Amino acid sequence: MKVLGNRAKADWSAPLPAERAGASVRLSGLRRSFGPTKALNGLSLDIAPGELVALLGPSGCGKTTALRVLAGFETLDAGHVLVDGQDLAGTPAQKRDMGMVFQSYSLFPNMDAVDNVAFGLRMRGHAARARRDKAGELLDLVGLAVEAKKFPHQMSGGQQQRVALARALAIEPRVLLLDEPLSALDAKVRLQLRQQIRSLQQRLQTTTVFVTHDQEEALSIADRVCVMRDGRIEQVDAPADLYARPATPFVAEFVGTMNRIPGVTESGGVRVLGRLLAMRGEGTTNPGVPVDVLVRPEALSLSDAPGSDGRGIVTNKTFLGAVTRVQVLVEDGLGVQVDQPSEEVATLALGAPVGVFIAAPDVLTAERRAPAAFHEAPSN
Amino acid sequence: MVALVAEPLDELEVPAEEEGTGKHRRIRWWRGIVLFAVGAYFIIPFYAALRFSLEGSNGKFTLSAFTSIPSQPGFGAAFALSVRLAVITTVITMVLMVPTAVYVHLRVPRLRRLFDGITVLPIVIPPVVLIVGVLQVAPTVLKGTPDLLALVYVVLAMPFVYRSLDAGLRAIDLKTLVEASRSLGGRWSSTLLRVVLPNLRAALLSATILTVALVLGEFTMASLDQYQTFPVWIVNFEQDDAHVSTAVSLLALVGTWLLLLLITSFDRRQSRRWLRKESR
Ligand SMILES: Nc1ncnc2c1ncn2[C@@H]1O[C@H](COP(=O)(O)OP(=O)(O)OP(=O)(O)O)[C@@H](O)[C@H]1O
C-alpha cells in the first residue's frame, strides 16, 4: 500500500493512488467439525486479487469459522488454504500477514489510537519514528487524525472500529478479513462506515473477505457475494446476478424479498396464476407436482382489469420512493407483495380489486410449503 | 484490609445518593455503625500495642523500644530473610501462575472450574501435609536451606494469586485481544508482554500485594521448619523484650500500610494520566 500523503482531512472518494494488487486466495474443500457440528462442510472458494467477497449466511452457517481458518486461528480437519498459490497449512497466524477486524471491539485498551495502529509495525521491528508516521497517515486515512491520542474507552464504537480498520491496514495485509465489523454499530454509522470501507478497499486494492449476515450489506459492498448454508456454499455471484438469478430456493429467499406462490408443474413448465411459465434451476420436472413458485415483488405486475386468474384485493401500500410495494390478497388467503412504479399506483385505493401476473420469462420453484404466504429475508 | 472493607460501602453510596430518600439516610446510618465497629476493632488493639511499646520498664514514656530495633540481635537477618523470601515467592508464583491462568482462559476455558477447585486446596490442606508434600518434590539443593520455605509459600499463595488473575482475565476480552495481536504479527511472548500483562495490571498488583503480605506475615510454616523469618523472630524475641517485639510488630503493620498506599496511589496516578490525555 502506498501511503497517501498528509492530507488534512480524509477524502474517501479520492482516486486510487496505489497500483499494488492484492493477493489471490483459494479455499478448497475446507472441513471443520466441532463435535457433531459441521461448521465447515467442504467449502471451496476462489477469490481474485483485489476482490471484495462477502460471506453471507444465517447465524451458525460457518462464516466466522471460515474466516478464522483463513486467519490461522482455527485448524482444519481437511482442505487447503492457499494465498498467492502458497499453502498456509504450516504458517501460524502471526506470520500470515492478514489484517483482521473483529466483531467485538478489539483495540488494545492500554494503548492510544496511534499505538494501536502502530502495533503491527512494532511487531515487525519498524523504527519508532516510521511507525508513528505511518500510523498517523492511516488514522488520517480513516478520518481520525484528531483522535490519535485517545484511548479506546474514550472513543465511540464507530471510531473504535475505524481505528481497528486502520490497525489492520497498517501492516499492508495480503488479505483483509472483516468479521461483521459493523454489527455492533447503529444503523446510520453502519451505512456510512460500510461505504468508507468499500471505497478504501477499492483504493488500496486489498483482497478482502467481509463476513456479514445482513444481505443488504453484502449486496451493497461486495464484488461477489458468497451465500453459505450449513458449512458450505450455496451460490457465489455478483450481487446483481445473485439477486436476479438465485440458483436455489434458499438463496432466493435469503437474499431480498421473495413471494411464494403455489403452482403445479406441467410438461412445458409450471402453471401459476393461470399462466404457464418456464422453470429454471434445480427442482422437479415431473408434471403434476404441486410446487411453490418464487417470484420477486418487482417481477410481479398489477392490472386493473382482472381476468379469471390472479384476482385479489389491495390490502396495504408501502411507499418506498420510486416504487411502492403493494400487498395484495389473492384468492385462498394468499398474500403477495408487488413492487410498482409509485406514480402508477398513486390512486390505487385499499380494497380495490386488481389482477396479479408474473412478468418474468422463467421462474424458480421450490417444494410446496404449507400455507405461509410470503417471506421476507431477514434484514437485521 | 481497611481498604477492602471500605470498598463495598463506596459502591452503595452512588445509587443511594441519587435517590435521596429515607432509604439513603438509613444506609448512611448503618454505614456509620459498621465503620465505627470496624474502626474500633482495628484501632483498640493498635492503640493498646502502641501504648505498651512506648512504656519503659519503669512505666514512663520512652522511644527506646523503637530506636533500639536495628541493634537487636537477629533482627537484621530475620528481616532480610523475609524480604528475600517475599521476592523469590512472588517471582516464582507469577512466572508459574500468569501463563497458566492465561492458558486456561484461552485454550481450556472448560477447565476453569476445575482450576478454581485445585487452587483452593492449599487453604484446606493442613500445613504439615503441605510441608511434607513440598519436601517430596523439592530439589535436593534446596533442602535444609531457608529458600525451601519459598516453595511452600508459592503453594500457599496460589489460591489468592490465581483468584486475582482469574478475575482480571475475566474482565478483559482475552481471546479477541490475543487474536488481534497475533494477526498483527505478535509472537506469543510479545503478545503476553505488550497486550495481556498491561491489561492485567490491577490483577497483577493485587496478586503481588497478597503474596508479599502473606510471606511477610506467615508464621506457622516458618516456625514448623524452625527458620528465623521476621514473624518467627518477633515471637521468639518477645521472651527477651516484649516492648521491642511489640514495637517491631507495629512498625511492620504501618510499613505494610504505607506499602499498600504507595502501590494504590501509583495505580491511581496511572489512571489519572489516562484521564489527562483525554482532556488534551
Ligand atoms: N469453538 C467452537 N466450539 C464448538 N462449536 C463451535 C465453535 N466455533 C463454532 N462452533 C459451531 O460451529 C458452527 C458455525 O459457527 P460460526 O461461528 O462459524 O457461525 P457464523 O456463521 O459465524 O454465525 P454468526 O452469524 O452467528 O456469527 C456453529 O454451530 C457453532 O456453534
Ligand SMILES: [Mg+2]
Ligand atoms: Mg460469526
